[in-house]
Amino acid sequence: MFKKIFSYGLLAFVPISVIGHLLGWNSTLVFVTSAIAILPLAGWLSTATEEISVVLGPSWGGLLNATFGNATELIIAIVALNAGFTGVVKASITGSIIGNLLLVMGLSMFLGGLRYKEQEFQPTMARLNASVMNLAVIAILLPTAANFTTAGISEEILQNLSISVAIVLIVVYCLTLLFSMKTHAYLYDVGKSEADDAEEKEGHPQEINLKLWISVLLGVTLLVALESELLVGTLEEATAQLGLTELFTGVILLPIIGNAAEHTTAITVAMKNKMELSVSVAVGSSMQIALFVAPLLVIIGWFMGQPMDLNFNPFELVAVAVAVLIANSISSDGRSNWLEGSLLVATYAILGFAFYFQPV
């Protein structure tokens, strides 16, 4: 019911935001309507990706999923990068990692924990994912750490270091795909069969219209790009009108819009006691951002002539380190309850305050 309103009803905001833009509405209004319009589109994008993946089979499907899984965020980021908002794009990378690990996982554990006294998931995968996350986060934040601890690092050195790091990360990303799809695919079977169950119970048809879904994928991708243009075009004015800093917008606002699909999925399955899947959506999405989206943006930015290094605000470094640390500490034992969920949400709230209070 709620889901239907979300998937179909909110689509009305696609034309509304476009009309608003054409009629020259107030920036904040266009910003808000295009933000709302992206929510159902992100949902459709991920549905289409998953449907096509099923037809393509585990290997190619997995690859498609791995590439298009964070398509909404990637599109918003490329549009913003093109418009020269490198600061906002960088902030939205850290914000997505923090949001997935703390807010998505936290709400899932909290709401799931209200229904079930204790929920379990596979600690082996949780630990391996934690190690991959640790590497990815360390790599992404290394240029910041180098810049913060050493005086006199030139912008050129930071750019070179960022590109080197980006290449290593994309290699590691390919290795994790090889690991999870080829050499150690059996480790991931538990989660996958649960995911299939989850979908089947929602009654998706066995005969899938591949062509239809490919058209949906392409059409929705275009719409997301379009709406991203409206969002990014009004970003500066709208946030100024709302009294928000660029940092807060990038770290808190944009990721909530871009990750709406993951939020919904992770929380829904957690409330059905499929914690395994819920955790893997939240952690998997963070991993994809750190290992694939972020390095890709560094390389795209370099080609686009909008060089984006990985030199973040030092407080972003603190925030990501904190998020990874507490997410590791909570997920490493393969169990969760409502208190653990609320700890994650509380950490998110505290970091949110800190970003809100950061001076421009």
Added chain:
Amino acid sequence: MFKKIFSYGLLAFVPISVIGHLLGWNSTLVFVTSAIAILPLAGWLSTATEEISVVLGPSWGGLLNATFGNATELIIAIVALNAGFTGVVKASITGSIIGNLLLVMGLSMFLGGLRYKEQEFQPTMARLNASVMNLAVIAILLPTAANFTTAGISEEILQNLSISVAIVLIVVYCLTLLFSMKTHAYLYDVGKSEADDAEEKEGHPQEINLKLWISVLLGVTLLVALESELLVGTLEEATAQLGLTELFTGVILLPIIGNAAEHTTAITVAMKNKMELSVSVAVGSSMQIALFVAPLLVIIGWFMGQPMDLNFNPFELVAVAVAVLIANSISSDGRSNWLEGSLLVATYAILGFAFYFQPV
């Protein structure tokens, strides 16, 4: 025997310190005698709290214990705050966390480990506590991190951020009480029954005189306040005479005085191979300070017109992070031996040196 001397004999220092004050003794002498006088009073305060808790039953008793568990430290801190020693109070917060996690837990594991080759405790609780500690410590240190990594944060912003953090922490504290006393009380049964055993074996009478213990509680609380006044009043002169910095006094000296009761309990039960209880006293006390005492002091300071933010010395941030990290790494497997205990004590010693060598 030793315990009797401690509980009764040292009470003699209560009148001694008062007389010393009235006769205008040297500050260092009054400081030392009032410090010694607080030791048995802290013991009686915690005994009275526990006795009344038993009568009140698990729920209200637990609440009383949770509120008055660190009463001595709270009283000293409020008196010091009132006298304007915000620096010392802040230092004593980090010092209490470090002291409980490293010195109390370390000595317990070391002395217990000399008697028993390997000691065990529940790793589930250890991990949940570790996660709560991580959140609390992160929250308390966040304003410091924000200030250290960002130029130009005003005192007002730090104060606002500190109050926001304090409110989130008190909410989390209430949630942990709800968790441990209501929704997941069964998880804590093991520790509790051991605690009861411990007390029973020491032969405390089944018929408890509630009125007597309430009078003791009130009387002792007054005496601790009184002695705290003497302690704080002579603090500045005494430490100057001893050649100690304010930071060293706050981080090392005061917490040893304020936590004497926890030290005694944790070590005594560890030597009786009740490691579960010993660890929960040490970690529980740190948690209470981080989740309840510290935020309460921020709020009290704000009302008292002695605004105390959570902007610590950056090295205190390092020290607390180090203490939590190593305590987590040692307690997470639910086992301990003398070497692990000595590692904790060695870390404490090294941090002690570092604080001792810090310039004013």
Added chain:
Amino acid sequence: MFKKIFSYGLLAFVPISVIGHLLGWNSTLVFVTSAIAILPLAGWLSTATEEISVVLGPSWGGLLNATFGNATELIIAIVALNAGFTGVVKASITGSIIGNLLLVMGLSMFLGGLRYKEQEFQPTMARLNASVMNLAVIAILLPTAANFTTAGISEEILQNLSISVAIVLIVVYCLTLLFSMKTHAYLYDVGKSEADDAEEKEGHPQEINLKLWISVLLGVTLLVALESELLVGTLEEATAQLGLTELFTGVILLPIIGNAAEHTTAITVAMKNKMELSVSVAVGSSMQIALFVAPLLVIIGWFMGQPMDLNFNPFELVAVAVAVLIANSISSDGRSNWLEGSLLVATYAILGFAFYFQPV
């Protein structure tokens, strides 16, 4: 085969480097030949140490092993310290820790993992070692942290703090020897019997000629000293000619030379599925450097009038913290696979880039 070339063939570089030095060859050439000459000497040094240890029995043999296990690094470091290269010596300490935890352990897990789908080792020991490493690393880096977070720490205070830390570390080192050889020796039996197996399979003779091996030990030690003189004497010019900074030489180059023996052993046994032994070589070597070699150098430097404090480059602090964090996170579950190995190697590569790009 490969091993024979390594052990005997490369010895030819001992006379080559000496002749090169006498004939006044280019510095880079002497540097490279003496570096290659050290590789087989380090191998013979560790073989001789082990052979003598077997005769001396577990207690004295273990002590000999613990003292001479990193003899090559110690000799190079003392020669370099004597020549006034305190910066390079400090860098080589952090470099050895990073190299052992990331490169040696990473290559072992990666190459071992290519042959065996999953490899196991004892998590109990891994965790205890991790705790000891945490303490050691914290202690070594504390003076740096104190200096970085506090303005106005004098060189004298840093020196005093470093000596205090060094003494605590050597005490802890003695305690870990006491623990592993006396009070809890049984915990280490698994690894030891595997180690014995490994040696026996390589067919070493049962009747050992003690005198012969002692002569080898003394002779090789002299040669290593000699070659270290050549290496250190040409260090400055050679690295300048190669365009490398002092930091990069110390952190990346020297440790690869000094740790060649550990590299070979750890990787060889990992490929024979003796992961237990492989991990204990890598972690054990890091522990020895942090707990014994580093503090010893501080104390030797003080006596030699070449005072060496423990105030590292802040980025070295970041690098070591990162190495310990990710090594802990990967080794704590007692299992490894090729992906985990490649994560460690990738972290090493990224840190290597960062050190390479550090300005002088």
